[in-house]
Amino acid sequence: MKILVTGKGGREHALITALSESPQTHELYSYPGSDAIASLATRVDVAGLPELIQWMKDNAIDLCVAGEEAWLVKDRGLANLCAEAGIPCWGPYKESAQLEASKIFAKRFLQRHGIPTADFTIATTAAEAKAALNRFPIVLKFDGLAAGKGVAVCPDRAEAEAFIDDVLEKRIFGAGDLLIEQCLSGPEISIFVSVCDDQYQILMPARDYKRIGDNDQGPNTGGMGAVASRQLATPELMQQIENEMVKVTVQGLQKDGLKYRGFLYFGIMLTPTGPQMLEYNCRFGDPEAEAVMPMVRGDFANYVFEAAKGSLNPELIQFAEGWSICLISASAGYPASSRNGDVISGLETVQGARVYHCGTRQNTEGQFETNGGRVLAVVAQGNTREEARDKAYAESKKVTFDGLQRRNDIATMHFE
C-alpha cells in the first residue's frame, strides 16, 4: 500500500514510524516531511494542497493520513479534496474540523449537545472583551489556529488586557474573535478516539505538559512532554468520559451532519465537580503521539486504512501495558521565538529509547541542527512510571545543543 502522511513534526515522525512497523511493508510518503522523516518516508515536494491531491492521484496513493491540522481546513479541505479524488483519508472534512479550527464553533457544539464545559462569552472588540473581564483568573482564547499559542490563562486584569490588545488590536494571530472563559482547575487528560462515522474506539489516554517551565510556570507551548498509560485513568473515569463526552460527541457529529473519519482528541480537565471539556483537536496530539505510538501493537497501517474507508476494526491494534514518557528538548527562546542552526550532538548514543524529530534539519555536513521551537522528542517505556521516566531522562540528557530547554518534572508533576 502507498501511504502519504501530511505534516513535518514529531507527531508525524511517530505516526510514520508506527506505520513503518506494521506487519506488511508499505511505501511511505510525507508532505512536507522533514530531513529526519525522509529516512522512512519519501518527501513530496509540491506547491500546495491542490498540487498534492493531483500528485496523490498521479502516484496512486491508497491512503492519506492527516498528521497536522492545518491542511484539514486549508482551501477546500484535505479530506474533502481526497474524497473527490477517491483517495481514502484519515482526517475529517473541513466542516467537521471547525471543532478545532474555531473554538467558538466547538463551544457551541458542546453547549448544543449538553457536554460539560466551562461557561463562556464571546467578544469581537477589545472594548467588549475588557468589559467582560469579571473575575480572575480568567481564560482568553483566540478563535482560530494559533499553533497552540492562542490561549492565555490570565491571573489578573493587567495580563488579560495585554492579551486582549495583542489579539484584538494588534491582531498577532490575524482576524478572529475572542472567547472569554471561566477558569477551571484540576489535572488534565487527553483522550484520543478513532472516530469512523457512527463508530468509535477510545485509544490510550495521555497527559501533556503545556507550560515551558517546571512546576507549570511560564507561557504555554505546544507541549513540553507527555505521559501515556492506561493507568492514567481508572475504568470508572474512562466510563464517565465515554458516556458524557465521547458517545455524545459522536452522536452530535451525526446529528449535525458533520462527517468524521479520523483521530479526535478530547482535551479534558478533571475538575472537583467532574470532567469538563476544554477543547477538541481533529488529529492526534503532539507530543502525545510521540508517547502513545510506541505503545501500539498490531497492524496500525491496515487499521487506519480500513477506518478511512468506513470500517473501524478495533481488534487490529492493541496497546502495550505500562508507561510511555516523552521529553521534549526545545530550542533557545521558545516559545516566544526559536533559534535555528544549533548543531545537535549525541543522537547516535541514545539506546533503548526512541528519538522523534520535531524541528530539525540536516546541514551540509549531514549533522542535524535545530530548526524550530520544539526540536526533539525522546521517548522511553517502562513497567512503572518511575522506570519509564528515569530511562527517558537518562537518554534525553545524552542529546545536547546550545540553548536547550527541557522540563525536569515531566511524569512527576500531577502525580505526586
Ligand code: AMP
Ligand atoms: P485549549 O487550547 O483550549 O486546550 O487551551 C490550552 C490550555 O489552556 C489547556 O490545556 C489548559 O491548560 C488551559 N485552559 C484552557 N481552558 C481552560 C479553562 N477554562 N480553565 C483553566 N485552564 C484552561
Ligand code: GLY
Ligand atoms: N499537545 C497538545 C496538542 O497537540 O494540541
